[in-house]
Amino acid sequence: MFALIKLIQSLFGALHSEGTPGQLAAGIALGSIMGLTRLVNVHNAIVFAAIVLLNVSFAGGLLGWALFVPIGFLLDPLFDWIGHALLFAEPLRAFWTSLYNMPVVPLTNFNNTIVLGSLVFALLFFVPLFGVTRWAVARYRVTVGARVRQSKFYRALMASKVYNVYRTLRP
């Protein structure tokens, strides 16, 4: 329940933050990479560093991660299939072999079917997700954003203690 409230607060907090739609969309798209792929992996350290260091919405990043974790679980069979197809593709064998025998690269677990499949999917999904999210956030703000901000629900939600904790942490 706490997580759900926090997620809803994050969603509204991000939608009504001072960030541009592009910043929010970039945050969500980067967060989706963490959500779709396995969390404990080298590439996710890089993605996390990008969310922190780049001027994108951190809340959007957390929101994207939280939203796409269950989708990642659901799509694992697809990721497995993609990863298997790529890793056993004959034209790519020399490429994978050289990567596999290179320092550091094997630590990324790229040779796991789920890791590779989910990362490739997340990277391909990044651009459309970014575009759609930016358009949706912009539309939301010009249409119903102001009304939502003045609604009792929004004010009650944002007045809760959890939101205060969140506010102290927001960038």
Next chain:
Amino acid sequence: MTAPNPQSPAPSPRFKIFRWRAIGPLLVLLVIVSVLWWLFADTIARRQSQKIGTQMLGAKVEIQHLHLDLGNGDVTIRGLTIASPHEPFKNLLQADELVADLDVVPLTEKKIIIDRIVANGLRFGTPRETDGRVAAKSGDGIAGRVLAETREWASQFQIPVLQLATGKISIDSLDPRRLSTIPAAEALGARADSSRRSWQAAFDTLRIGPTLDSASATLEKLRRSRATDLATLNEARQAIDRLKRARARVSTLERDITQGAASLQSGLAGLDSARARDYAFARSLLKLPSLDAPEVGSALFAPGAIKPFERVLYWAQLARRYMPPGLFPRATTGPTRVRRAGEDVRFPRERALPRFLLRSAELSFLLRPTSDQPLRYAGRLTGLTSDPALYGRPMVASATGPQLSAGAMLNHLRGIPVDTAGATVAGIRLPAFELPGLPLRLDPGAATMQLGFHLNGDTIHARYAIRSSNVRWERDSGLANTTIGNLIWRTVSGISNLDVEARLSGALHRPQLAVRSNLDQAIASRLRAELGEQAAAAERQMRERVDALVNDKVTPVRARVNEVRSQAEAQVAQQRARLEELLRELTRFRLP
């Protein structure tokens, strides 16, 4: 200096790509992660080692303490326990301490290269309190699949069962409905009738009679006519043609009858086979004890002899999965995670390091650890690797010591892997076991055990032998008052030596198992001497009962088949003779 114009539009803030102020918190996070790693690296490595080891071996791997010293490339493991994947409350091995000398640089390629391991205080087959089997219960992963395969392999052997529990020869009631000869005889009788009808119909359609009559008339006419009577000569030629065509038709029918008669004859032979089966069925109702020595040996010792073969095969097959030959990409199930494990694909490359390599291991271990004077042994293992083709040498293991000699070689360098193992352990105390089918318990005492195993591709040759000179027998109370019970007891109780040998050979998917022991001949000859007459009399009686039930049906059918066959053959032969005779007469005349 000019004052800003309030009417001019406010300059848009310059968009910054980087959030430089976040570097501080990120560095703090990095420091925290580093500190956590420094604090918990040993625990993480210990847990990961347990998890991966358990997944690979199909049995629980437990480590009490693990210390990583990456600076010096040392890994120290204390209190290692590996449970047996086959026995629920037994450990495969325990080790007091293992010190590994690790190459650090290959770790950056996620490759584990261990130059040397020193293992002290190894103990085998120690008891444990909890069930340590994992693959046997879950059936997951490579270990689970290999375990299931080897179990299925072991279950294919047909082990004869000694039926000595009643101690007397009994004849159960023989139900005529369960005899196969009677329905076979009825079916053959029906076939004979059907053949008779069809042959008669075929014979009628030949219409030989008019042809013969016409030819006879022509012949008479020809005898009375002049040699220049062209009309009669033409008629004779046509009669010859008709006779030849009729002869061809008779020949065809004759072939059919010959084939049909042969089929009926094989039906009669089938009745004899069915009767033999009925004799065997009736014999099975007698509950006769097995009297052949090889069957006695298999019945007594095959269940126990298959187990060591099954276990060695499990380890050999596991080694083949984890140490495959060649340099092709190969997939193994990834480590268990909250999300789907997926598959880890390895891409070995020539002249590169293998994924895992243990160059050398020196082992020191104890046998009979619980006795007052445990025996110390030493062993050596070299070339244990995930990519034998890269390492270029087979894995070799050996162990020697008082009353022990063991060695193994896994040669997976070429396309066809060859796995060889052998061990001789003397003075080993084997557990007492019950003899299958006999209420007897055999305690082999201190025995010498030999195991030889050679798996070349898919061809297996293996041998397992136990020798003991001071076996002890225990008698079950259920055997006390039976004839055979007393007989077996008298036979075996005086035998103090045990010499059992099991041999396995042939294609791995269908090998031949042969088990012999010094008890086989003794038990079989004693059984034959005591029970041979009774068994023969009972068998005779059973045969007579089968014959009495079967003969009523078989004898008339046999007579009917012979009658149908001879009748048809005689009919055809008669017509053919008449045809031949007329043809001879007609062709005697010189026709233009």
